[in-house]
Amino acid sequence: MEKFMQWIDERYPLTETYNEHLAKYYAPKNFNWMYYFGSLALLMLVVQIVTGIFLTMHYKPDARLAFESVEYIMRDVPWGWLMRYLHAVGASFFFIVVYLHMLRGMLYGSHRSPRELLWLVGMVIFLCLMAEAFMGYLLPWGNMSYWGAQVIISLFGAIPYVGDGLTEWIRGDFVVADATLNRFFALHVIALPLVLAGLVFVHLIALHKVGSNNPDGIEIKKNKGPDGIPVDGIPFHPYYTVKDLVGVSVFLMIYFAVVFFMPEFFGWFLEHDNFTPANLLQTPTEIKPLWYFTPFYSILRATTNTLLPYLAGVALVTMVLAVMAVKNLIGRALIVGATVVFIAGLFTLEAKFWGVVLMGLSIVLLALLPWLDRSPVKSIRYRGWMYKTAITVFCINFLLLGWLGTQGVDETKTLLAQVGTIIYLLFFVLMPVYTSLDKTRPVPERLTK
Amino acid sequence: MKRTVFLICLLLAPLAATAAGGNGQLDEVKIDLRDKQALQRGARLFVNFCLSCHSAGYMRYDRMGKDLGIPEAVLKDNFLFSAHRPGDLMKATMPHDDAKLWFGTAPPDLSLVARSRGPEWFYTYMRSFYQDEVSPSGWNNRVFPHVAMPHVLYEWQGTQQAIFHKDEHGQQHFERFELTKAGSMSPEEYDAAMHDLTNFMVYLGEPAKLHRYNIGVFVLIFMAIFTLLMYALKKEYWTDVK
Numbered sequence: 065m066e067k068f069m070q071w072i073d074e075r076y077p078l079t080e081t082y083n084e085h086l087a088k089y090y091a092p093k094n095f096n097w098m099y100y101f102g103s104l105a106l107l108m109l110v111v112q113i114v115t116g117i118f119l120t121m122h123y124k125p126d127a128r129l130a131f132e133s134v135e136y137i138m139r140d141v142p143w144g145w146l147m148r149y150l151h152a153v154g155a156s157f158f159f160i161v162v163y164l165h166m167l168r169g170m171l172y173g174s175h176r177s178p179r180e181l182l183w184l185v186g187m188v189i190f191l192c193l194m195a196e197a198f199m200g201y202l203l204p205w206g207n208m209s210y211w212g213a214q215v216i217i218s219l220f221g222a223i224p225y226v227g228d229g230l231t232e233w234i235r236g237d238f239v240v241a242d243a244t245l246n247r248f249f250a251l252h253v254i255a256l257p258l259v260l261a262g263l264v265f266v267h268l269i270a271l272h273k274v275g276s277n278n279p280d281g282i283e284i285k286k287n288k289g290p291d292g293i294p295v296d297g298i299p300f301h302p303y304y305t306v307k308d309l310v311g312v313s314v315f316l317m318i319y320f321a322v323v324f325f326m327p328e329f330f331g332w333f334l335e336h337d338n339f340t341p342a343n344l345l346q347t348p349t350e351i352k353p354l355w356y357f358t359p360f361y362s363i364l365r366a367t368t369n370t371l372l373p374y375l376a377g378v379a380l381v382t383m384v385l386a387v388m389a390v391k392n393l394i395g396r397a398l399i400v401g402a403t404v405v406f407i408a409g410l411f412t413l414e415a416k417f418w419g420v421v422l423m424g425l426s427i428v429l430l431a432l433l434p435w436l437d438r439s440p441v442k443s444i445r446y447r448g449w450m451y452k453t454a455i456t457v458f459c460i461n462f463l464l465l466g467w468l469g470t471q472g473v474d475e476t477k478t479l480l481a482q483v484g485t486i487i488y489l490l491f492f493v494l495m496p497v498y499t500s501l502d503k504t505r506p507v508p509e510r511l512t513k
Numbered sequence: 514m515k516r517t518v519f520l521i522c523l524l525l526a527p528l529a530a531t532a533a534g535g536n537g538q539l540d541e542v543k544i545d546l547r548d549k550q551a552l553q554r555g556a557r558l559f560v561n562f563c564l565s566c567h568s569a570g571y572m573r574y575d576r577m578g579k580d581l582g583i584p585e586a587v588l589k590d591n592f593l594f595s596a597h598r599p600g601d602l603m604k605a606t607m608p609h610d611d612a613k614l615w616f617g618t619a620p621p622d623l624s625l626v627a628r629s630r631g632p633e634w635f636y637t638y639m640r641s642f643y644q645d646e647v648s649p650s651g652w653n654n655r656v657f658p659h660v661a662m663p664h665v666l667y668e669w670q671g672t673q674q675a676i677f678h679k680d681e682h683g684q685q686h687f688e689r690f691e692l693t694k695a696g697s698m699s700p701e702e703y704d705a706a707m708h709d710l711t712n713f714m715v716y717l718g719e720p721a722k723l724h725r726y727n728i729g730v731f732v733l734i735f736m737a738i739f740t741l742l743m744y745a746l747k748k749e750y751w752t753d754v755k
Contacts, residue, residue, distance in 0.1 A: 093754055135571035135624065138721065145721035298754055306747045313740035320736060324729025328628075339629035339718070 085272055090297030091304055092278035094511045098172075099276075100311030101165035107312060108158040109264060113257060115151040118144075123203065125249035127242035130205035131341040149327040155197050156333045157319050159356035162190060170433070170455060173442025174277040180434040182270040187431040189263045192256060194357070199252040201354060202245060206338030211351045213248075214240045219364070222417040239344060280511050281442025287509065296511040350472050358469025359462050360423050363488065365473060366481035367419035374486055375418070376407045382493050389496065422485070429492040436492055439499040441507050448502035458491045538687070539656070542636040542708060544715050546723055552581050555713025558706065560592050560603075562665055563623060566612060568605040569717055571624040575599035580720055616661045617649075627711070627718040636711040640704065642667070643675040643690060655687055670703045671696030 072078050083089075122141050124133040137144035166186070169175050175183035202213045217234050221227040236243030275285055275294075284294040298304075328334040332355050337348045353361050367375075383403040387396050410418060429436075441447055444455070465484045468477055545551065556577060559569070574596060578588040588599055595606040605612075605620065612619045627635055638656045642664035645653035650663040655675060664670070673690040680686060698706065716722065 132571065138719065139571055139576065140573070145719075145725065149725075302750055303754060306743070306750045309743045310740065310747050313736060313743045317733060317736040317740060320729065320732050324725050324732060336629050336631065339625040 085268075086301035086305070087299055089272055089300040090284070090294050091276045091300050092280075092282075092284050092294075092296055092511055093298045093303075094278055094280065094296075094513060095276075095304070095307070096279050097311070098164065098168040098279070100308065100315070101161050101168060103308045104161045104311060104315050105158070105165055106264065107315075108154060108161055109260065111154050112151060112158060115147045115154065116253065116257075118147045119151055120253055125203070125246050127205065127245050127342070130203065130245060134204045146323075149323045153319070153323050153327050153329070153333050155200065156329070156354070156356065157322075158193070159197070161315075162193060163356075166190070166430075167459070169277075171444045172277055172279050173281045173437070173439075173444075175434045176281075176437060176442045177434065178274045179270075179277060182267065182274060183434055184431060185263060185267045185270055187427070189260065189267060190430075191427065192260050192263060196252060196256040196260065197354070197356065199248040199256070202240070202248045203252065204338060205245065205342045206335075207340045207342055207346065207348055208335045208337040208351070210240055210342035210344075211348055212353055213244065215351050216353070217244075219420050219423075222414065222420045224413060224417065240342075277442065278511060279443060280445060280507070282507060282509075282511060284511065352470050355466060355470060358467070359465040360426055360469075362465040362469035362481045363426050363485045364419040364423040365469070366478060366485045367415055367422050368478070368482075369415050371482050371485065372410050372415060372418065374482070375422070375489075376410050378486065378489050378493060379403055379406055379410075381490075385493070385496060426488060429489070432492065433495075436495040437499050438496045439502060439504060441504045443507075445512075446505045446507050447499075448504055450498040450502040454491055454495070454498055457487065461487045461491075539631075539633040539637045540640070542632050542711050544632055544712055546712070546716055548712065549582050551709045551712050552716055553583060554706075555709040555711070555716075556581055556583070557591070558710050559713055559717070560594065564595070564603060564605060566605055566607045566620040567623045569603040569624045570622050572603045572717060572720070573600055574603060576720060577603075577717075580716070580723055618661050620662065623714070623717070625718050627714040632711050632715050635714055636707055639666070639707045639710065640670070641690075642670075643673050644693070645675075666703075667696065669696045669698045669706065670700075 069079060073080070119137065122133060122137045122144060124130055134148065137148050169183065198216060202209045217231055217240065220234060221231045223230060232238065235241065236247060278284070284296040287295050289295050322329055322333070335354070352358065380403065383399055386399045390396055390399060439447060439451065444452060461484050465481060465488065468481045468484065471477055574588060574592060577583070578585060578592070578599065583592070585599060593599065595604060609619050634656060638654060641655040642652050643655065644651060648659060650661065652663045654660045671692055672694045673692050676688045676691055677685045678688050692700070696703065
């Protein structure tokens with residue numbers, strides 16, 4: 065065996081890789097339950113790929129056959145229903161896990177230096193995952209699939225001049241049709257999964273370069289023993305592999321409970337309208353994306369003419385803060401100039417266009433977190449009341465926006481969504497202010513429990 | 514760990530409450546897929562009446578027979594009207610194009626109606642036909658206004674009239690039904706028959722439902738034991754972490 069390993073190692077760095085990423089990768093010893101979601105996200109990626117392979121064996125990407133082939137999988141293919149439910153419910157669980165994984169980062173400052181790049185790669189993964197989920201959702205060719213795709217693709221039509229041509233190019237037809245289904249299938253089963261797998265690999269390499277953060281936000285690498293091993297670190301394998309197995313078991317228990325006992329999850333994971341085949345002539349009463357898109361969808365819908373003056377206000381606040389932060393004159397002039405152009409644009413271009421911009425911006429802002437956060441400490445444990453309040457409000461607001469996105473629009477709900485949108489923006493825009501003003505507590509030298 | 518489960522439940526609980534909404538005034542119906550006899554009665558009803566015009570085109574006769582415990586001989590004699598082989602899909606007797614001509618629209622496939630509209634809707638719909646001179650078929654339906662389908666089972670239920678009242682804005686509101694001519698069944702008997710049919714429609718929407726609950730129980734028991742083992746393993750390994 066030893067000889068065999070030596071033979072391999074001379075040709076491929078197997079033992080080296082194993083040591084670097086598992087046996088001698090030192091992770092902080094005080095991970096709490098929020099730290100399960102990274103490995104769980106990886107697990108969900110594998111589950112989606114494996115179940116997806118089996119679904120692809122029986123699914124037909126053809127507008128006349130797609131819906132039928134899904135029912136064929138549900139009824140005639142042995143264990144087909146299980147693969148389909150694992151995959152469809154899996155999408156929702158993937159997003160639950162990813163959202164909690166991101167929240168973990170925001171709580172303990174995992175996006176802060178030196179992990180900015182790690183965070184950025186994560187944000188690209190998040191974008192990719194959204195594209196992947198959106199395209200996958202068209203494939204069952206149910207009526208909600210169809211109209212959801214119709215609505216989301218038509219968003220690109222709001223872009224001035226090129227919009228109409230662009231939507232037609234995306235669909236490959238004047239409406240969502242067979243051509244759209246075929247290309248979405250190609251992107252969903254091969255292009256995006258490849259990109260995702262690659263990005264996840266980069267995400268892990270970036271993580272292992274800088275090392276894991278922890279609930280205390282302390283760099284364990286700064287405190288090494290005489291052997292060069294961080295005093296507060298423990299080898300990932302076996303300690304965290306066995307611990308993650310506990311997390312995986314509990315997670316699977318919840319996931320399987322939903323898959324076997326309530327796969328539709330009251331219409332939240334599988335929508336009732338999607339059990340009717342796609343019909344160009346019959347629009348569902350309410351077109352809504354699945355729950356994981358609704359916070360952003362809410363922001364899109366909330367951007368009406370009445371919101372634009374308030375957006376101009378947010379832009380002005382941003383300008384003042386940016387001008388105060390930038391010291392040189394040219395920089396300041398550029399900021400003022402950009403703001404003037406932006407505000408002029410707000411009142412000349414359609415609100416619909418700004419809705420799309422704002423939806424994009426709401427994700428871009430998340431990516432900017434490492435630079436917006438000015439606190440001297442990373443973890444919420446040592447921050448003052450300002451950040452704690454801000455992030456609590458942000459989370460409640462995010463859930464509220466998500467809920468509103470699943471509801472029909474009326475006056476109160478639109479107003480709520482508009483307030484929510486402004487709160488969402490202010491959380492980021494004001495972050496440099498409240499994080500630097502916030503009173504922090506001293507961070508200990510060593511990890512606490 | 515408990516906190517994880519609790520938090521996730523807490524996050525999702527209000528969602529569950531709001532997602533169930535929809536157009537109100539639907540009657541409750543208790544679905545029991547373990548009641549094989551009720552499912553068989555519902556299947557008989559479906560094949561005898563509904564299948565003349567509507568398909569259940571994703572479903573095969575023999576699968577239904579196997580799931581509901583109908584012997585193949587009985588299936589062949591009493592269920593296969595428009596099909597030749599037990600392995601055939603359950604297609605309507607009435608040709609699609611004729612249906613379009615006669616009713617203005619082809620009757621929809623019913624395989625998934627209990628999933629897209631819900632069992633409550635279906636149960637209420639089947640009991641909510643009323644006479645309406647204005648409509649071409651002479652029938653209307655409270656939960657599906659101006660539906661093209663006539664009341665096929667009026668001989669069982671009898672004929673009923675809908676009583677509306679006007680509010681101060683002149684809006685019509687449904688109040689109740691009044692039986693104008695009794696059918697061959699009492700209202701209770703008719704409701705029971707429609708209950709059986711609804712039960713069958715839920716099965717028809719997702720045959721796997723018969724199995725997945727049973728399998729799910731074993732899966733969860735296994736996962737519970739597995740979790741305990743993993744927890745013990747973790748404890749054992751972590752004793753030397755100070």
